[in-house]
Amino acid sequence: MREIVTLSDVAREAGVSPSTVSRVINGTAKVASRKREAVLKAIERLNYRPNIMAKGLAQGRSLTIGVISQEISSPYYGEMLKGVEQALEGTPYHPIFASGHWRVDREEAALRVLVGRQVDALVVMDGSVPQERLLELVNLMPVVVVGREIQGLSCLSVDNAQGAFDATRHLLELGHRRIAHIAGPQSHPDAIERLKGYRRALGEADIPFEPALVVEGDYLEPSGLLAVEALLARGALFTAIFAANDQMAYGANVALYRRGIRVPNDVSIVGFDDLPSSSYFTPPLTSIHQPGQELGWEATRLVLARLENREYTPISPSTRLVVRESTALLRSPATRLMHQPT
Amino acid sequence: MREIVTLSDVAREAGVSPSTVSRVINGTAKVASRKREAVLKAIERLNYRPNIMAKGLAQGRSLTIGVISQEISSPYYGEMLKGVEQALEGTPYHPIFASGHWRVDREEAALRVLVGRQVDALVVMDGSVPQERLLELVNLMPVVVVGREIQGLSCLSVDNAQGAFDATRHLLELGHRRIAHIAGPQSHPDAIERLKGYRRALGEADIPFEPALVVEGDYLEPSGLLAVEALLARGALFTAIFAANDQMAYGANVALYRRGIRVPNDVSIVGFDDLPSSSYFTPPLTSIHQPGQELGWEATRLVLARLENREYTPISPSTRLVVRESTALLRSPATRLMHQPT
DNA sequence: ACAGATTTTGAAAGCGCTGTCAAGACTTGA
DNA sequence: TCAAGTCTTGACAGCGCTTTCAAAATCTGT
Numbered sequence: 233m234r235e236i237v238t239l240s241d242v243a244r245e246a247g248v249s250p251s252t253v254s255r256v257i258n259g260t261a262k263v264a265s266r267k268r269e270a271v272l273k274a275i276e277r278l279n280y281r282p283n284i285m286a287k288g289l290a291q292g293r294s295l296t297i298g299v300i301s302q303e304i305s306s307p308y309y310g311e312m313l314k315g316v317e318q319a320l321e322g323t324p325y326h327p328i329f330a331s332g333h334w335r336v337d338r339e340e341a342a343l344r345v346l347v348g349r350q351v352d353a354l355v356v357m358d359g360s361v362p363q364e365r366l367l368e369l370v371n372l373m374p375v376v377v378v379g380r381e382i383q384g385l386s387c388l389s390v391d392n393a394q395g396a397f398d399a400t401r402h403l404l405e406l407g408h409r410r411i412a413h414i415a416g417p418q419s420h421p422d423a424i425e426r427l428k429g430y431r432r433a434l435g436e437a438d439i440p441f442e443p444a445l446v447v448e449g450d451y452l453e454p455s456g457l458l459a460v461e462a463l464l465a466r467g468a469l470f471t472a473i474f475a476a477n478d479q480m481a482y483g484a485n486v487a488l489y490r491r492g493i494r495v496p497n498d499v500s501i502v503g504f505d506d507l508p509s510s511s512y513f514t515p516p517l518t519s520i521h522q523p524g525q526e527l528g529w530e531a532t533r534l535v536l537a538r539l540e541n542r543e544y545t546p547i548s549p550s551t552r553l554v555v556r557e558s559t560a561l562l563r564s565p566a567t568r569l570m571h572q573p574t
Numbered sequence: 575m576r577e578i579v580t581l582s583d584v585a586r587e588a589g590v591s592p593s594t595v596s597r598v599i600n601g602t603a604k605v606a607s608r609k610r611e612a613v614l615k616a617i618e619r620l621n622y623r624p625n626i627m628a629k630g631l632a633q634g635r636s637l638t639i640g641v642i643s644q645e646i647s648s649p650y651y652g653e654m655l656k657g658v659e660q661a662l663e664g665t666p667y668h669p670i671f672a673s674g675h676w677r678v679d680r681e682e683a684a685l686r687v688l689v690g691r692q693v694d695a696l697v698v699m700d701g702s703v704p705q706e707r708l709l710e711l712v713n714l715m716p717v718v719v720v721g722r723e724i725q726g727l728s729c730l731s732v733d734n735a736q737g738a739f740d741a742t743r744h745l746l747e748l749g750h751r752r753i754a755h756i757a758g759p760q761s762h763p764d765a766i767e768r769l770k771g772y773r774r775a776l777g778e779a780d781i782p783f784e785p786a787l788v789v790e791g792d793y794l795e796p797s798g799l800l801a802v803e804a805l806l807a808r809g810a811l812f813t814a815i816f817a818a819n820d821q822m823a824y825g826a827n828v829a830l831y832r833r834g835i836r837v838p839n840d841v842s843i844v845g846f847d848d849l850p851s852s853s854y855f856t857p858p859l860t861s862i863h864q865p866g867q868e869l870g871w872e873a874t875r876l877v878l879a880r881l882e883n884r885e886y887t888p889i890s891p892s893t894r895l896v897v898r899e900s901t902a903l904l905r906s907p908a909t910r911l912m913h914q915p916t
Numbered sequence: 917a918c919a920g921a922t923t924t925t926g927a928a929a930g931c932g933c934t935g936t937c938a939a940g941a942c943t944t945g946a
Numbered sequence: 947t948c949a950a951g952t953c954t955t956g957a958c959a960g961c962g963c964t965t966t967c968a969a970a971a972t973c974t975g976t
Contacts, residue, residue: 249925250926250963251925254964261925264925281689281690282962283962284691285636286963287963288627289628289631289932290930291965304659305653307649307652310647310652314647327671328668329671348624453853453854482855482856485856509824509851513856514827514856591956592933592957593956594955597934597954600934603954604953606955624932624933625932626933627932627933629932631932633935
C-alpha cells in the first residue's frame with residue numbers, strides 16, 4: 233500500500249505552511265502568486281489528494297447527500313437515482329444510496345445508516361416511515377421528500393389522480409366502457425390517488441363504478457398477471473385495463489397473451505410510469521409518463537439550494553399520456569369477452 | 575439545527591472517560607459491566623450517534639466500498655448493484671456508487687471521485703479504463719473487477735462465449751438453420767465473446783457463418799429494432815434471431831411485431847442477460863440468464879474478504895439457458911421469410 | 917524614509933474518535 | 947498480610963484538515 237501524502241507534505245515540499253496550502257486548495261483567501269504556483273507544483277509532483285474525511289471532520293459536513301429509495305434495481309427508482317446523479321454532477325457533493333424495500337423497519341434502518349454517515353442532506357423517495365420521524369430529521373439537515381405529501385417538509389410529487397384520470401379518459405375516448413383497473417397496494421398514497429383518478433373519469437362519463445372490475449396488486453409483474461387471472465376467473469367483462477403501473481401492465485399482458493386474448497385488438501391496456509422499457513414492449517405500451525428522472529433532479533437541486541441557503545422553486549414535473557400501441561378503438565360496441573372461470 | 579452529541583458528552587454523562595465509551599461501543603476491550611451499563615444508558619439518553627468521519631479519520635479507513643458501474647438506471651447494473659447492497663448488509667461497510675456511462679473519461683472521473691472519497695476498496699463493473707490505471711490502484715486498496723479479465727487483478731466474469739453457444743445451440747436444436755445475430759458493440763470484450771459463441775455453435779452444426787446475418791448494435795433497444803430493419807432491408811433470410819442482450823431482443827421483437835411477423839411462430843428470438851422484465855415480456859423471452867445479482871454479491875464478498883485479509887474463493891456464477899415462449903420449433907423446414915427491401 | 921493601514925502568512929487549537937501506555941484497582945497464593 | 951500478577955481505566959497523542967488570531971510583510975501617502 234502506497235504511503236499517504238498529506239497536506240503538510242505538500243506544505244513542506246512547497247516551502248509554505250499547511251494553512252497556505254489549504255488556502256490555495258479551497259481558494260479561501262488570497263495567496264501570493266509565487267507561493268500559489270509553488271503549492272500547485274508540489275501538489276502535482278506529490279500527486280496529492282485531499283482526505284475528504286479529514287476535511288469533513290474539520291468542516292462539520294460530509295459533502296454527501298443521502299438518498300433513500302425503495303429498491304435500487306427497480307426501473308422506476310433507477311430513473312430517479314439517475315436524476316439525482318445528474319443533478320449532483322459538477323457539485324462537490326456525491327450521493328449515497330440506501331434502500332427501504334417498502335418496509336418501515338428497513339427504511340428506518342436505511343435512515344439511521346445515512347444519518348450515521350453524516351449526510352448533509354436527505355432525499356427520501358416514497359416509503360412509509362412515520363412523518364414525525366422525517367420532521368424530526370429536518371432540524372438536523374435539509375430534507376426533501378418525493379412522492380409523499382408531508383406538512384412542513386419540501387415535497388415533490390406528481391398528480392397521480394390526474395394521471396390516472398388521463399389514462400382512463402383515453403380509454404373512454406376510444407369507446408371503452410368496461411374498464412378494469414389493476415390497482416396498486418392501497419397502503420400507498422399514490423395507489424389510492426390513481427384509483428381515485430380512475431373513478432373520477434368513470435364518474436364524469438356517467439359510468440357506474442364496479443368494484444368487481446378492480447383488483448389490487450402490489451406493483452410487481454406477477455400481481456398484474458394474477459389480477460387478470462382473478463378478473464377472468466370471476467367472469468368479469470371488460471374491454472380495457474388500466475394498470476396502476478407498467479410492471480403490473482406487463483404481467484396483465486402476459487396473462488392475456490396466454491389466453492390468446494389479443495392486445496389491443498380484444499383488450500386495450502394502459503399502464504402508468506412509462507418505464508424506459510415500455511416503448512419496446514410488445515405491443516409498445518400506452519402509458520402515463522412519470523418524470524422519474526426529473527423528479528430526482530428537481531429534488532436534488534432543491535436540497536442543494538437549501539444547503540446553500542438559496543431560494544429555489546422547483547418546477548413541478550407533471551405526468552403525460554403517451555399513446556402507443558396497446559390501446560385501440562373499441563372494435564364494435566357489441567364486442568364482449570365472455571369467459572368461464574377456469 | 576440540533577446541537578451535536580459527541581463521545582465525550584456520553585463519557586461525561588456516564589461518568590467515565592471517553593476511552594471507555596469508545597471501548598464499549600466497539601467492544602475493543604473488556605469493560606466492567608456496571609460502567610458498560612452506565613455508558614449504554616447514557617448513549618440511549620443522549621441519543622448519541624458516532625461520527626463516522628471522525629472514526630474514519632482516526633482509523634484511516636472510511637468503511638465505504640466504491641462501486642463503479644456504467645449506468646445506474648440500467649436494469650443489468652441495477653441487478654448487480656442490488657447484489658452489492660445485499661452483500662454489504664450487516665457489515666459496517668456501505669457502498670458508494672459512481673457511473674462511467676461507458677466512456678473512459680467519465681469512468682476515470684468516477685474513479686477519482688471514489689478514490690478521493692477514501693473508499694476502502696473498489697468494485698469495478700465493466701468499463702474500459704486502461705488496465706494500468708486499475709493496476710495502479712491495486713496497491714492502494716483491494717480492487718475486484720467484474721466483467722473484464724485483467725492480469726493481476728481479481729476478476730469475476732461469466733463465460734459469455736458459452737452462454738452464446740447455448741443460446742445458438744438451443745435454436746439449432748429447434749431446427750433453425752438460418753439464425754441471425756444482433757451483436758453487441760465489438761469494442762466490448764463480452765460482445766466479442768458472444769459473437770464467438772454463436773459462431774462456434776454454428777460451426778459445430780456445420781452451418782457456414784454468414785456475415786450478412788449479423789448486425790452490430792449497441793446493447794440498447796433501438797439498435798435491436800434497427801438491426802432487424804437492416805436485416806430485412808438487405809433481404810436476409812432467417813427464422814431465428816439471437817440477440818446479444820435482452821434489450822436489443824426487445825427492440826428486435828418490436829420491429830418484427832410492426833411487420834406482422836409473429837414471435838415465435840414465424841421467427842424465434844433468444845436474448846442474453848435474462849433481465850427481470852424478460853419473463854413478463856410478450857412473449858416471455860427465452861434468454862441466457864446472467865447472474866447479475868450473484869456477480870455483484872460475489873464481487874463484494876471477495877473484496878470484503880481481502881479487506882479483512884481472509885481467503886475467499888468466489889464461486890464463479892455461470893449463465894443458464896432459460897427457455898420461455900419466444901422460441902419454438904421451426905414450423906416446417908420449408909418455412910422461409912421472404913422480404914422485399916422497403 | 918517612516919508611521920499607519922492593509923495584506924499575506926504561519927502557529928496553534930480544534931473537529932470527534934481511536935489506540936497506546938502506564939497507572940490504578942483487583943486477584944491470587946504463600 | 948504482602949508481593950507479584952492480572953484486569954480495568956484514563957490521559958494523551960495523534961488522524962489530516964480548517965480556521966482564527968496575531969505576527970510578519972507589504973503597501974500607502976506624505
